[in-house]
Amino acid sequence: MMKIAILTIGDEVVSGKIVNTNASYLAKILETNQFKISKHLAVRDEEEEILKGLAFLYDNANIVITTGGLGPTVDDLTKEICARYFNEKMIFIEDVFNQIKTYYEKTKRKMPSVNKKQAYFIKDAIVIPNDNGTAPGMIYEKEHKIIINLPGPPKELEPMLHHVVLPYLKDKWDIESLKKQYRLMNIGESDAETILQPLYQKYTSIKIAPYASVGVVDYMLSIENKDNQSVFDRCCDEFEQYLGEYIIGDWSKTIQELVVELLRKNNLTLAIAESCTGGMVSAKIVDVSGSSHVLKEGVVTYSNEAKMKRLGVLENTLIKHGAVSEETAREMALGVKSTSGADIGISITGIAGPTGGTKEKPVGLVYSAICFNGKTQVYRNYCVGDRYKIRLRSTMLILYKLYCSVIKTL
Template sequence: MKGEILCIGTELLLGDIVNTNAQFLSRELASLGVNIYNQTVVGDNADRLMDALNIAFSRSNIVFTSGGLGPTKDDLTKETIAKFFDRKLVYDEIAYKNIEKIMKKKNMEVSESNKKQAYIPEGAIPLYNDNGTAPGVIVSSEDKTIVMLPGPPKELIPMFKSKVVPYIKNKVKNVLVSKEIKIYGIGESLAADKICNLLSGDNPTVAPYAKEDGVLLRITASGKDEGHCKNLISPVESEIKNIFKEYVYGEDDDTLEKVVVERLIDLKKTIATAESCTGGLVAATLVNYPGVSEVFMQGVVSYSNEAKMQRLGVNKETLDKFGAVSKEVAMEMAEGIAKTAGTNVGVSSTGIAGPGGGSEDKPVGLVYIGFYIDGDISYKELNLSGNRENIRHKAVLEILNELRLKLRKC
């Protein structure tokens, strides 16, 4: 089945809203085995919508539309689709009752413009809307199908899941299953080079994606059922894990903070953070993980030198001799936070996030990160690029990844 997505709405063309419907539909349809080769957005304009439908059906046999089903004059999707299939719009009693029900919930009268929403193309399968007044429909001719959905995600998503998914499953023969492997510490192009033989595979396919938190490698198999797909994925997954070894930090929904916190929980080790240039972002990232309170005790954002001495016991001599941005201070910070907080693990950051504050010796992007793990103290020097936000963000990822690697050996 060759499908495409056609979103209708002038607010999308003006950039007032981001097109989350296209993402939702694409992801859901991919997992149902419907190949989506195009997404299109047009405004609330009948001529341009008709053109878009003609283009879409020149290359696809099923089109999923969203939007343009509202009660106002500029909502033209249903009328245009009926015209495309040369069908009349006919009154649907159940759709009308649903509109009455929804309006009653809102303590509002059914207006004349709402009534127009109860009409659907003749012969179409109605998709009644539990969360709004506009019904969706599935309209088919011999070789063309349109699945017409309302624009608001809170209406579109439940309608798709409850009514469109069963319809599609009934039509599609093959299943698609994906598995994601996440790696950190190696760039997208180098990662691709290392698995170039896998990238040209057909079933399963392997594709690398550069993400904020590393590189994601997606293995996707097509087969007659889930078990069949998993059997195709399994050897490729093993091969990838074997190639990237400790660069692999997780799968699917894993994040660096999740992996680190879960490892700390397993090891029953507590942690505290001492941050300068990252300004609290390491703590805030760990706290993303809901179970973190079991292991994360406290953090100090020691932005001033005074705070480094007062809160963490960093020596004045160390600050004077090496400067706040130095491996010596990073290590004293990590040790200091662990000892004052009474935790097994302490991590620290000190660096120059820019845009000002850099020098020839210590340029913008120079960051030292420190680690204390049960008495072992170490550091890593980072030379990061990008703006202030990038530098801070990368420093956080580096701290989490280094900590992940160190905790593997515990």
């Protein structure tokens, strides 16, 4: 089996100035394409450290992918040191040099002379073009060892991985795996894993891998051999039987993208009234380019006064039931729908903590409501985590509920 190791080169990563998101991104994408990651190593911009790192990683990996150190400065040593490791010389490639010059011209700048260095590669190496920067990548193979050099900035690295590195690796090892992605919401990772226990036991040849973040659990089901189509299909069917009610689609779209797309397609407008989330729900919607067609307005009515004045929540409701209650959530959703003239009004009110919780209404209690099509549905949930996580979880949850509710109604 092909094993890949990831070598991050750069003082900024080692000294903690930036988080090594490249390593986890590369690992996630490669693992979901049937490659096995053996380890990650991050070293400083020092020749000896990089050489020792390469020797260590090749000890049980056939492929090393490096990130960083492809820039034009004297600190950028990655390609040069890899050439030294393989005992090879670098040659200047005129074509690549012209591409770098063109990149500068496109951005209306003059290329500094130091950039010439970026056009040197090991002879016979594959050059990976970089459409988003000046640092081309390199793939080189010698004596069953493969080195792949990618630049540090994620915006440059990611397209190079997808457009050149993955096709190269798949072609080389003739990997034609079967894969299926699922995105789940409204369920936690441990609950999903418990439900899936029978699947893990039944389909031992299929890799079932969860990737959890706040409010979302992504799953990748995969199998190496393409001949296993029927067993793979059966496994996917069963996965959908077990967890179907939580599946919102594959990994290509976020819940806010799905919501905006659904509302836009159906010419529906939205208004949002937020208390504890304080604008997070609106901000998620506005994350989506084109959301202006959908979002009529948002209001952050954090105070009782604003809830009454902006949304027409009754003072009596606030006194009798409190700001965090089914009744207040309902009146907020109704109020924001009617004052904005939107087709759908949603609301959210809860106790984000760390203070303000009581025995009856503990920190994490959140009410949300959706007013649509003549009906108002209120949801009561308990969210765990700190103040930020409680707010983010309840934001994700109301977006999910909104999506389901609109689909069900249409």
